Amino acid sequence: MKRLLDPPALRALARGCAILGAGGGGDPRIGLLQALQATQDFGPAELVDIDELPADALIMPCGMIGAPTVHIEKIENGNEGGRLRDHLEALTGRKVAALMAAEIGGSNGLQPIAWAARIALPVVDADGMGRAFPLVPQVTMELAGIDVNPCVMTDERGNLIVFRAISGHWMERLARAAAVEFGAAAASTEYTMTAAQARGATVRGSVSLAIRIGEAVAGAGGNPIDALIAEIGAFRLVSGKISDVERRTTKGFVRGSVVVEGLGDDSGRLIRLELQNENLAALERGQVLASVPDLITVVDSETADAIATERVRYGQRVTVIAMPCDPIWRSALGLEAAGPRAFGYDFDYAPVEELTRVPA
């Protein structure tokens, strides 16, 4: 399966990345524009399956770390990814064969493609989350025991730091602090691995899934929501309108809750969404309908475009969908890193397909 990431594919990917962001990950638009410009200037990047790479081929997971507010103002130079690659090669003494998005959800799903097009490397059809999460170690590579090192971080000016962290959690602490000094936005790579390692340590097929989502929604004509649900095997939790939004920003995180009041067939239902940058749980009369690490996304009922947590507001006509996360997140380690209790909730995880018996 060889596929060129041309502008139509990138536009579809951007819609898909927003939906896989589960409300977070930042607006993919700025990543899309960078990928479009790089594609125009250097030609399209190639999308490859991990199985197409030699077992010992080196894969560089990468993305931006920092504040989305800063990304939309201080846009990247474009050469950050190439510089990360150069230093990773110097550190390992090996050639990087392909880039990979550490996080498919939101803007980081497109950023590595802009870099890959510039340095003529392929992008692998996989990522480290299958969605968006806020922290560096909340990736499937951490669960699979891949070493977080070598970690490299750089900025648009050419400053560069190499970290030797004792754990993914330490890398999160060090990287977050360094990112502030860089101006609250920096490019980084962690969890470099071989293709053989990546086979069991990543969410496979997530780039092509995001593209299919975008294409299904754009090509659906009458009912993009149905097309979206069919494409990803999602569950429709409720269709209605936003009837209450309570949101606050503390310590750099958007927290709060949103109430969706059912309309039409769902008339009379009230669903509450708990959010912390991403949508973390959906509840109805005290019962959990879905929770992290499964994906919960609020989409516009007419267009099926994802609505990020910071853009949800009263009166919007929305449909809330939930989809199963990658099975690796449902392991004991996965739930410890990203289950409901990891986000401070006092209930245990149950898969969305068990909580929602009848698929939409």
Next chain:
Amino acid sequence: MSPLDHRMGIDVGGTNTDAVILDRDDQVVAKAKVACTPDITGGITAAIDAVLRAPGVDASRITHVMLGTTHATNAVLERRNLRKVAVIRIGGPATLGVRPMFEWPRDLAGAVSAGTTVVDGGIEFDGRDLAPFDGEAVARFLGSVGGNAFGIAITSVFAPVSPRHELLAAEIVKRELGEVHLSLSHEIGSVGLLERENATILNAALVGVARDVARALREALEAHAMAPATFFAQNDGTLMALDHALRYPVLTIGSGPANSIRGAAFLTGTVDALVADVGGTSTDIGVLVNGFPRESSQGVEIGGIRTNFRMPDLVTIALGGGTVLGGTPGDVRIGPQSVGFRLLDEALVFGGHTPTLTDSAVAIGRAVLGDPRRARPRRRLLESAAGRSDALLADAIDRVKTAKGDQPLIAVGGGSILVPDVMPGVSEVIRPGHFDAANAIGAAIASVSGQVDRIFHFGANGRKAALDEACDEAREHAVAAGADPASVEIVELEEIPLAYLTSPAVRIRAKAAGALQGVRQSDSSTYGGPQ
């Protein structure tokens, strides 16, 4: 010094130009509605002529004239009369990943761009230099494009935190090119580099359009031997002195709907309500908050260009007096086509052959117009359409709300007979007199505002000092735009914390508004000037 006496409000819409004259007690002395002409001049002249002919009007008593127009929007959509702009972005080595005007439609970029550059410099979110400002690069760029550019648009990374690199670049432009129009992004938009840059470029491109409108207005007034103080309506429904509007034409681009909302507030004495402005083709529903239109928190697109300056937050639906009906009584189709200004020829009740929503309103007895008997043969379709139209309107009204609970709805515009008296979520429907001239009346309301929307860092004096600074700046802007300093007060203050930033920084939006000064001296123009 000529004290405020009578004043004239003019609103140039898509179909009609409205003019109204208010006396010192804000009573309507006269109003007129004329069809627009392809060139804006004709419509303005005709509307002024018509309203001055009305009985009881004394042109010599008109001391102030206020104009609202969507002309700038049309100029962008039609790529007409746009000026060539040299585009300077200060942000290298950052930001090269998306170059200036990358996403602009090719023809619009061709009509506007005299060249673009990205020079080193810009600001970090915390106020430090992103990189040293490269003034030499600015001078070199000006040397290469200067002769082709009528205006210069300058945008620095994080100019909403500090405009200092934009101001340095402005000095170099003045040194190299002398008097040339300058648009600086920190005076135009807020956080979001590409959207603010786009708005800044459009602003520079629209300077010629604004001057044409100003000239048309002046000539029409001179023909009646009038020389009043002149103002433009801006996006929040307040006024800008003419010389201010000539520098910031993009800030007038959303004035049409804003005028209607302000006019609705004025006509009813209400400061918090929903407002439905029903025209011939569409209905704009907005929200009046504390006497001003609620503004959109998201960027708006103009001619395919994303911008981020502040516009009234509206829900627009294709329902108007001229909206054409089709289908069957069991499956009625409503619009989006409209007979527009041909309503008086084509609607059934006026002897035409096209069923419209006006016919529906007549058929169900909501309006008395034309000859109701002519609507009878299509009665079932018209009744069915009225039910569907009411449901669409109710849905749109619910969408525009930001909180639960019933609110009053003010219905204005020529098509407001379509609005039923009882609607879900609406406590009462208010139908003011002069509802058909709410837009022009809104333009004539003598209120002037100034705004600030940028990022503040809490210094030694903490949050309070940052809020005070924002309020002071907003007041200064209001006075610069023509407000009487004694009457200026803060009407809106909002803090937006920045996600993922651990240092205490906050985006503060402040708006000050005050009464129009009796006579305005031209403020000391910081940038721009005659060409």
